Amino acid sequence: MMHDSGSPHLADEAGQPTLFQDIVLSLGTVLDLTSLLKKLVAKICTALPCATCLILVADDDQSALRSTTIHAPAGEAILESSSISLFNAETIPIVSDWLAGAARTFTQEEAAGHSALHWLPALFDAPQLFSQPLTDQDRLIGVIIVGGCPDDPAVTMRLKTIGMAAAVIVQNARVYTKTVQQAENHLRELTILRQIDRELNDTIEPHHVFQMTLDWALRFTNAQAASIGLYDQETDDFRIITTYGYDIPQEQLALVRMQRGGIAHRVARSGYAEVVPDVSLDKDFIRGCSVTQSQLSVPVMREDRVIAVISIESRKINGFTDEHLSFVEKLATRAGVAIDNARLFDTTAREREKLSHILNNTADVVIVFGLDERLILINPAAFSALRLFAGEQYIGRKFHEVLNNTALIDAYRRACASNEPLIEELQLPNGRTFYLNLTRQENVGWIIVMHDITLFKEMDQLKSELIATVAHDLKQPLAVMNGYIELLMMHKKLDDVGTGFLDMVRKSIQSMRQLIDDLLDLAKIESGIQLDLQPMDVSELVSECIDSLQPSILNKSMSVHTDIPVDLPPMLADRARLQQIILNLISNAVKYTPPEGEVYISAEPRDQAVRITVRDNGMGISPEDQAHIFERFYRVRRPETDSIEGTGLGLAIVKSLVEAHRGKIGLESRLGEGTTFFVTLPAATQIETPPISTET
Numbered sequence: 083m084m085h086d087s088g089s090p091h092l093a094d095e096a097g098q099p100t101l102f103q104d105i106v107l108s109l110g111t112v113l114d115l116t117s118l119l120k121k122l123v124a125k126i127c128t129a130l131p132c133a134t135c136l137i138l139v140a141d142d143d144q145s146a147l148r149s150t151t152i153h154a155p156a157g158e159a160i161l162e163s164s165s166i167s168l169f170n171a172e173t174i175p176i177v178s179d180w181l182a183g184a185a186r187t188f189t190q191e192e193a194a195g196h197s198a199l200h201w202l203p204a205l206f207d208a209p210q211l212f213s214q215p216l217t218d219q220d221r222l223i224g225v226i227i228v229g230g231c232p233d234d235p236a237v238t239m240r241l242k243t244i245g246m247a248a249a250v251i252v253q254n255a256r257v258y259t260k261t262v263q264q265a266e267n268h269l270r271e272l273t274i275l276r277q278i279d280r281e282l283n284d285t286i287e288p289h290h291v292f293q294m295t296l297d298w299a300l301r302f303t304n305a306q307a308a309s310i311g312l313y314d315q316e317t318d319d320f321r322i323i324t325t326y327g328y329d330i331p332q333e334q335l336a337l338v339r340m341q342r343g344g345i346a347h348r349v350a351r352s353g354y355a356e357v358v359p360d361v362s363l364d365k366d367f368i369r370g371c372s373v374t375q376s377q378l379s380v381p382v383m384r385e386d387r388v389i390a391v392i393s394i395e396s397r398k399i400n401g402f403t404d405e406h407l408s409f410v411e412k413l414a415t416r417a418g419v420a421i422d423n424a425r426l427f428d429t430t431a432r433e434r435e436k437l438s439h440i441l442n443n444t445a446d447v448v449i450v451f452g453l454d455e456r457l458i459l460i461n462p463a464a465f466s467a468l469r470l471f472a473g474e475q476y477i478g479r480k481f482h483e484v485l486n487n488t489a490l491i492d493a494y495r496r497a498c499a500s501n502e503p504l505i506e507e508l509q510l511p512n513g514r515t516f517y518l519n520l521t522r523q524e525n526v527g528w529i530i531v532m533h534d535i536t537l538f539k540e541m542d543q544l545k546s547e548l549i550a551t552v553a554h555d556l557k558q559p560l561a562v563m564n565g566y567i568e569l570l571m572m573h574k575k576l577d578d579v580g581t582g583f584l585d586m587v588r589k590s591i592q593s594m595r596q597l598i599d600d601l602l603d604l605a606k607i608e609s610g611i612q613l614d615l616q617p618m619d620v621s622e623l624v625s626e627c628i629d630s631l632q633p634s635i636l637n638k639s640m641s642v643h644t645d646i647p648v649d650l651p652p653m654l655a656d657r658a659r660l661q662q663i664i665l666n667l668i669s670n671a672v673k674y675t676p677p678e679g680e681v682y683i684s685a686e687p688r689d690q691a692v693r694i695t696v697r698d699n700g701m702g703i704s705p706e707d708q709a710h711i712f713e714r715f716y717r718v719r720r721p722e723t724d725s726i727e728g729t730g731l732g733l734a735i736v737k738s739l740v741e742a743h744r745g746k747i748g749l750e751s752r753l754g755e756g757t758t759f760f761v762t763l764p765a766a767t768q769i770e771t772p773p774i775s776t777e778t
Contacts, residue, residue, distance in 0.1 A: 101240060102243050103545065106247050108713070109121055109122060110251050113533055124710065128716070129240060132229065132231040133231075134207065136205060136226075136227045138166065145168045147168065148164075149165060166199065168222075174196050174198055176199065183217045183222070187213070187238075188210075189210055202227070207229070208229035212237060212238065212241055214242060223256065224248075226244065265437075265529060291417060291421065295310065300327070305378075307394075308325070309322055311390060315350075315387050315388060328370040344368040350381060350388050356378075373397040375398055376395070376401040377396075379394075390417065448461045448531055453526070456478050456481075457478060460484075468490060469487075469488070490530070493508060503520065505518065507535070519533075556598055611659075613656040613742060617653070618654070618657055621648075627668050628668065628683075630665065634672050638677045638678070640679050646684065651687055653764070656743070667696040667761070668683065669732075679698060679700055681697070682696075694763075695758060695760045703749070708749060711733055712733050714731060740761055745764065747761050
């Protein structure tokens with residue numbers, strides 16, 4: 083069974099803001115990039131319309147456009163290995179135009195003529211393709227490519243409008259996704275660093291590590307002099323950094339060994355330890371201590387590479403034993419870990435400073451609690467949003483100490499109790515609205531990211547107020563037109579042709595009035611409706627709805643069957659609104675079922691609730707359309723539905739009313755096999771004192 087849900091369109095230049103606003107309002111709060119792109123592709127295919135739509139998104143790290151999302155019969159396999167490099171892009175006119183921010187219409191042959199674009203024709207079953215670059219501050223962030231569209235200037239205008247709206251929401255999602263990923267990576271780094279600090283907290287400072295290593299080596303071997311040199315395997319550079327017991331200054335010794343090499347440099351190149359019993363017999367020996375007779379040099383290894391060499395010198399000939407060698411090798415292993423830790427600490431500190439700068443300057447709220455429920459990280463945006471004291475030290479405190487007086491405490495407790503990710507809108511006392519993403523990260527804790535969507539909510543409110551105002555203003559002229567038609571028919575006798583024309587005008591006026599009523603109804607629901615909740619007899623309401631639809635049922639020679647138990651508990655609902663829900667579902671079943679079809683209406687108790695089911699044997703709904711069937715103005719475009727009138731708001735109103743009653747609505751359908759809608763609302767017997775009002 084197919085259902086009304088209208089599609090946004092642009093008939094002329096004045097209509098462009100409608101499409102722009104529709105895309106921004108419907109997708110602007112979707113911050114997950116993958117989900118956003120899937121919904122955006124569906125929206126584009128509906129708005130243009132087009133047979134195939136592909137979105138490429140810029141990969142800043144690889145300097146390329148990567149295929150991400152496509153609406154096409156068989157395109158997913160090709161996407162896995164498809165991308166367009168932006169290096170030397172000026173040699174490809176199509177890509178060059180995209181980089182310049184210019185839309186481009188091109189043929190399959192033009193795309194196939196360039197190696198970077200040769201895979202495009204396999205995705206599009208259309209000779210001509212339309213493309214629109216997505217730019218942010220003159221920087222290319224993506225491209226929309228569509229095929230199978232009418233060759234009409236209006237398509238180009240629509241695609242341009244879509245591109246402007248898509249650029250905004252795609253860039254927001256890219257920034258949001260990057261921020262979350264950076265926060266997660268940063269937290270992993272912090273966890274690793276804490277582990278390193280606990281195990282090697284005495285070996286983070288390189289100078290201390292080197293001094294400690296030489297001290298233990300000299301003590302154990304009873305040697306007189308020692309040194310440590312760092313080695314760069316790529317440049318073959320060996321540099322003395324720490325010495326003890328030499329007759330000449332460290333700088334002079336380092337210069338001599340850098341110029342002439344020495345035994346330590348030889349060990350660094352080979353990667354094998356050496357014990358030289360008599361240094362006078364070794365041509366590479368460089369004297370730094372006047373009493374040295376023998377030398378022990380051991381490489382410091384990390385991941386099969388030499389990073390340093392420890393050298394010990396004794397006044398005795400053959401002054402080092404196997405035990406000495408084994409001990410120094412153990413020291414070398416410890417020094418290798420310590421040296422790498424020191425380098426990692428230094429590098430991570432710089433990266434942490436960069437990430438800290440990003441978090442400190444982002445407008446999104448970022449908060450992290452560890453597995454022990456103690457605060458690990460909080461950025462400045464959180465202090466402002468949650469009204470925390472800027473000078474207060476919150477790190478290390480329990481979550482209830484930090485969030486207790488904020489609007490976030492309930493959401494955090496619910497997420498911890500369920501141990502599941504929590505995504506919802508959060509209204510703060512200062513009137514700001516945030517998109518809340520509360521996710522548990524294994525081995526880290528809970529990551530809280532809040533994105534301010536107040537502007538989008540205000541735009542949505544302005545939209546509702548505009549709809550209500552315009553709808554009210556339109557009702558008056560429609561009433562005048564309808565009145566004059568009645569007067570014309572009373573005072574002027576018309577032939578059959580004239581009467582037919584007037585009937586068409588009257589039907590059009592009635593359709594317009596229905597659209598206005600639906601718009602007003604939807605605006606009223608979204609702004610918060612007052613419900614008079616009372617126990618309702620489902621059987622009585624269903625009978626009334628069927629009686630009101632009898633003319634349509636008889637006109638199509640259809641059969642309507644009901645199965646409602648006598649002992650069914652009453653529903654807790656607003657009578658007028660529940661009747662509107664049931665009437666809309668039955669009306670849709672009749673409307674989208676062919677003549678002589680059948681409609682089945684049943685009800686049953688379900689776990690402290692009552693479930694109403696409306697099933698038909700009509701044309702059914704495809705899986706792609708089911709995902710959007712409850713959206714405002716969404717209508718399935720198929721030949722079978724072209725002659726069926728509707729505003730595309732009916733199911734959106736039904737869904738809003740069901741949710742206002744704190745109920746659930748869903749459907750099951752297969753093409754050619756009919757559709758089943760089911761509505762579940764609380765039973766009146768389960769609630770002692772029913773509420774008298776609710777808001778969506």
